[in-house]
Amino acid sequence: MQLLDGKKTSNDIKNEIAAEVQSIKAAxxxxxxxxxxxxxxxxxxxxxxxxxxxxxxxxxxxxxxxxxxxxxxxxxxxxxxxxxxxxxxxxxxxxxxxxxxxxxxxxxxxxxxPDKDVDGFHPTNFGRMALEMESFIPATPFGIMELLERYKVETAGKHTVVIGRSHIVGRPMSILMSRKGNPGDSTVTLTHSRTKDLAEFTKNADIIITALGVPEFLKADMVKEGVTVIDVGITRVEDASNAKGYVIKGDVDFDGVSKKASFITPVPGGVGPMTIAMLLKNTLLARKMRSARNQ
Ligand SMILES: Nc1nc(=O)c2c([nH]1)NC[C@@H]1CN(c3ccc(C(=O)N[C@@H](CCC(=O)O)C(=O)O)cc3)C=[N+]21
CATH class of the missing domain: 3.40.50.10860 (Leucine Dehydrogenase, chain A, domain 1)
Incomplete structure (x- = not known):
């Protein structure tokens, strides 16, 4: 089992961006x-x-x-x-x-x-994303794509099951994974609250991306051996024994599922920190686009 370390990867990305900022300044x-x-x-x-x-x-x-x-x-x-x-x-x-x-x-x-929409939530950017044009890609899905790429998770021809159809995670994720390219070229099933027999889909998935917000929802008996699991859930659960008064729980029963997974993201330290890194990456892109337009 290989951990997809969002904390480390986001730090790598931030260092790469910081270096670019230095060269912008130098110029x-x-x-x-x-x-x-x-x-x-x-x-x-x-x-x-x-x-x-x-x-x-x-x-x-x-x-x-x-x-x-x-x-x-x-x-x-x-x-x-x-x-x-x-x-x-x-x-x-x-x-x-x-x-x-x-x-x-x-x-x-x-x-x-839309030119300042670094979240990529404006319909113009969403449409451009769906049409495989250059655009700002929503930070959380963008971060997941970046993790899959950097850890060389194979996605072409694989069956990706997305759980949740929110406008900021599930829906864009289903589009990105079905787009041409790497990561991408996946066969995608988008599941949601009205899906019947969800486990029948997840059991057949090569890649599961869950953005549900139900702590420890995905259990070991719902996945196959060798699966890649991306956990987008972050729910604060009250915990008096913790200094903050809460602990953060993902959608995945990590202890059980990680025993069968080939790749898996932890919570915290997985998708969350990547979201911030990719927002910064979009902002750098916005700056470059503006300077290309001479502003
Ligand atoms: N316009 C807009 N854009 C967003 O991108 C946006 C938003 N609204 N509303 C809320 C969600 C959520 N989101 C997160 C960002 C970082 C972590 C993150 O860094 N999480 C840490 C734990 C942080 C903690 O202690 O709570 C981790 O997973 O390791 C989580 C969630 C961005 N969102």
Whole structure:
């Protein structure tokens, strides 16, 4: 069994990006600038946005945290987005999800300039991804593709089963794995909450990518020998014995499934850290695209 070490790989990627930032600086260019918009103060969101800002500092990016009150109206948020779109000093930004219920998420995502949409959530970027054109690829699926590539997991002709059809993980993942190329060229089954006999699919899968949010859902008797398992689940489970008051659980019963797997991601330290690294990679791409357009 080979562990797909997201923590180590994300550090490698961050070092590669940091080196590129140094050469941009040496050539007198502008360093990439990422902004994160955070509405309200959900605990998990604060943690993620915090580590995004910290990572920017580590690798020499400029970063801006736009912190807005939970009570902000949709129009006020749209005005803020217009401002970010027009800011010539900004290469890319993300609007941290989920947003408060009184705000229409789709309306917000549509307002983001696709050239600054480093999350790759705008329909333009999603469409470009599906059509195998150059685009920003959503950071979590992008991170999974990068892990598969760096660890040389064979995907061509393999049966990939994706669990979960969310717009930010499951659906894009199913598209990316079916695209031409390496990683890719996979035969994909996208399963979800209405799927009957899920285990009949997972038992026949060469690669399982699970983004469900149900702790330890995938058990050893649901997978075949030699399977590759990518665990995108991160659920905070209360645990008084832990200093933080919670532990993070993935969708996979790691102890059981890892005994049968050829490759497997841990949680934490798997897909999560890769997500941040690939967001930085998208921001670097955004900067290069802007400088090619002479801005
Ligand atoms: N617009 C937007 N873009 C996102 O990319 C986005 C988002 N909204 N909303 C929430 C999800 C979730 N997400 C994670 C990022 C890093 C870790 C991560 O680094 N996890 C660590 C553990 C971190 C912890 O202690 O909680 C790990 O798995 O090792 C997890 C989850 C990005 N998301």
């Amino acid at each position: 007198g260019g502008k360093v990439p600038h990422l902004a994160a918009v955070l509405v309200g103060n959900n605990g998990a969101s604060l943690t993620y946005v915090g580590s995004k800002v910290k990572s920017c500092q580590e690798i020499g990016f400029d970063s801006t945290l736009v912190s807005l009150p939970e009570t902000i109206t949709e129009d006020e948020l749209l005005a803020k987005i217009k401002e970010l779109n027009e800011d010539d000093n900004l290469d890319g930004y993300i609007v941290q999800l989920p947003l408060p219920k009184h705000i229409d998420e789709q309306k917000i995502l549509l307002a983001i300039d």
